[in-house]
Amino acid sequence: MTRKTNTNTHIMAGQTKNRLIIIVAGLGMLLSTLDTGIINVALPFLQHQFQSTTSTTALSVVGYTTSLAVLILPLGYLSDRVGRLKVSLAGLLIFGFGSILCGLATNILSLIIFRIIQGIGAAALQSTSAALITTLMDKDKISSALGILGIMIGLGPILGPSIGGFLLALNAWQLIFWLNVPFAILGIICNQRLLNQVHESTTRNKFDLLGSIINALMIICLLAGFSFLSKSSDFKLAIILITCGVGLALGFYFFEIKSNNPLIDFHLFSETPKIWLFLLQTAVFGFTSAIIFLIPPFLFEKIMHIGVGTTGLLVLGAPAGLVIFSRISGNQNDGTKSQTFSRWGLIIIALAFISLVLVNTHWPAIITGCLFLFGIGGGYFQPANIATIMQSGSSTHQGAIGSLQRMIQNIAIASGTAIGSTLINQTTPNLQKGILYNWIVAMVLVLLILTIDFMVSHPSIKKAKQPALK
Numbered sequence: 001m002t003r004k005t006n007t008n009t010h011i012m013a014g015q016t017k018n019r020l021i022i023i024v025a026g027l028g029m030l031l032s033t034l035d036t037g038i039i040n041v042a043l044p045f046l047q048h049q050f051q052s053t054t055s056t057t058a059l060s061v062v063g064y065t066t067s068l069a070v071l072i073l074p075l076g077y078l079s080d081r082v083g084r085l086k087v088s089l090a091g092l093l094i095f096g097f098g099s100i101l102c103g104l105a106t107n108i109l110s111l112i113i114f115r116i117i118q119g120i121g122a123a124a125l126q127s128t129s130a131a132l133i134t135t136l137m138d139k140d141k142i143s144s145a146l147g148i149l150g151i152m153i154g155l156g157p158i159l160g161p162s163i164g165g166f167l168l169a170l171n172a173w174q175l176i177f178w179l180n181v182p183f184a185i186l187g188i189i190c191n192q193r194l195l196n197q198v199h200e201s202t203t204r205n206k207f208d209l210l211g212s213i214i215n216a217l218m219i220i221c222l223l224a225g226f227s228f229l230s231k232s233s234d235f236k237l238a239i240i241l242i243t244c245g246v247g248l249a250l251g252f253y254f255f256e257i258k259s260n261n262p263l264i265d266f267h268l269f270s271e272t273p274k275i276w277l278f279l280l281q282t283a284v285f286g287f288t289s290a291i292i293f294l295i296p297p298f299l300f301e302k303i304m305h306i307g308v309g310t311t312g313l314l315v316l317g318a319p320a321g322l323v324i325f326s327r328i329s330g331n332q333n334d335g336t337k338s339q340t341f342s343r344w345g346l347i348i349i350a351l352a353f354i355s356l357v358l359v360n361t362h363w364p365a366i367i368t369g370c371l372f373l374f375g376i377g378g379g380y381f382q383p384a385n386i387a388t389i390m391q392s393g394s395s396t397h398q399g400a401i402g403s404l405q406r407m408i409q410n411i412a413i414a415s416g417t418a419i420g421s422t423l424i425n426q427t428t429p430n431l432q433k434g435i436l437y438n439w440i441v442a443m444v445l446v447l448l449i450l451t452i453d454f455m456v457s458h459p460s461i462k463k464a465k466q467p468a469l470k
Contacts, residue, residue, distance in 0.1 A: 147330015
């Protein structure tokens with residue numbers, strides 16, 4: 001059973017403490033998301049550098065994302081036991097050390113191994129970022145801080161490709177990884193100062209090893225299945241792996257329900273059943289975000305025949321909107337408007353996809369406007385969604401709840417990328433049809449989750465339609 005061992009006792013001045021927490025949480029999220037996008041641009045260069053094949057070089061991305069996804073939930077659970085600041089500090093140290101090693105790699109195998117180490121650090125950072133804010137910051141500053149966290153999530157897709165491209169142009173591929181080091185050091189200094197002066201509330205539970213193994217197998221099956229999905233020759237294998245992943249997910253749920261020390265205490269969800277809706281919203285947003293970042297380059301370059309440089313600017317609409325309006329929504333939300341902001345964010349996202357379905361595909365400025373509209377919706381949705389999920393969980397399980405949110409979103413992003421790529425491949429050479437199908441799938445998913453949200457929020461309407469019993 002869960003037992004509190006101590007309560008939060010703050011010695012540090014509130015304003016200083018809040019700033020340090022934002023720096024630690026924000027840097028952790030920025031570094032872990034930045035490093036996914038920054039290496040994607042470098043894959044052709046690294047393939048040539050290490051004289052490797054495309055599929056082998058891609059394992060440097062797969063190793064990072066898999067280790068991140070597999071460990072994020074166990075590390076979130078661990079942070080509730082030993083302290084979020086301790087796990088975050090370990091994450092910064094591991095991530096920084098892994099970044100140094102990546103820059104020193106002399107062959108593709110060593111790079112893959114070092115990227116896995118980076119992924120372990122990234123899992124520790126992502127699993128604690130939201131929990132640090134919700135458990136240690138002053139209550140009136142939490143919504144604004146979550147808005148900043150949303151900015152950091154959005155900055156990764158903006159900065160990653162552009163910084164990576166610039167450093168590769170200088171033939172300094174090592175700096176792609178070493179760039180992380182000074183920021184990791186800054187985070188370590190701030191984290192250590194917090195550790196010296198802020199005491200966290202923790203719980204004493206045995207580590208759920210078997211649950212962690214089931215969770216790991218589930219993640220591996222799902223990610224492997226999604227990676228094979230876009231290849232026609234591996235389609236059957238992809239379906240088998242995804243089916244196994246779904247089966248393991250159900251097994252994980254029933255195992256955790258019966259466990260005395262579960263990674264995720266699903267019994268708490270019965271006290272706040274709406275958390276299932278909030279997590280489903282997270283998945284839909286992750287899926288649609290993948291579509292919105294995957295498809296536009298095909299549209300601009302292949303359909304409109306726009307150059308790579310101009311395309312790079314046009315696709316910034318979505319992340320730019322996300323960054324700007326995450327900050328705006330964070331300042332507008334006093335902590336009581338999270339569900340409303342989530343709902344309005346999804347409505348704006350739905351309007352963005354409806355526009356993309358209806359708009360003439362030969363108008364690049366309007367397409368970019370639609371992407372920006374998606375970013376506005378994401379800016380309102382994401383910080384509010386994180387807040388509603390964290391508020392739905394116990395104060396002693398914030399690490400586990402926050403890591404569950406990030407894990408679901410990461411899996412949804414992987415599935416969106418895989419399904420989007422599959423639709424493109426299956427409709428080739430009619431690329432325009434594949435792009436339209438992607439917009440339609442995303443639009444339908446957002447409208448469906450809005451419908452579910454409406455039905456859950458207005459149960460009286462459903463009851464009113466039922467005939468009265470005589």
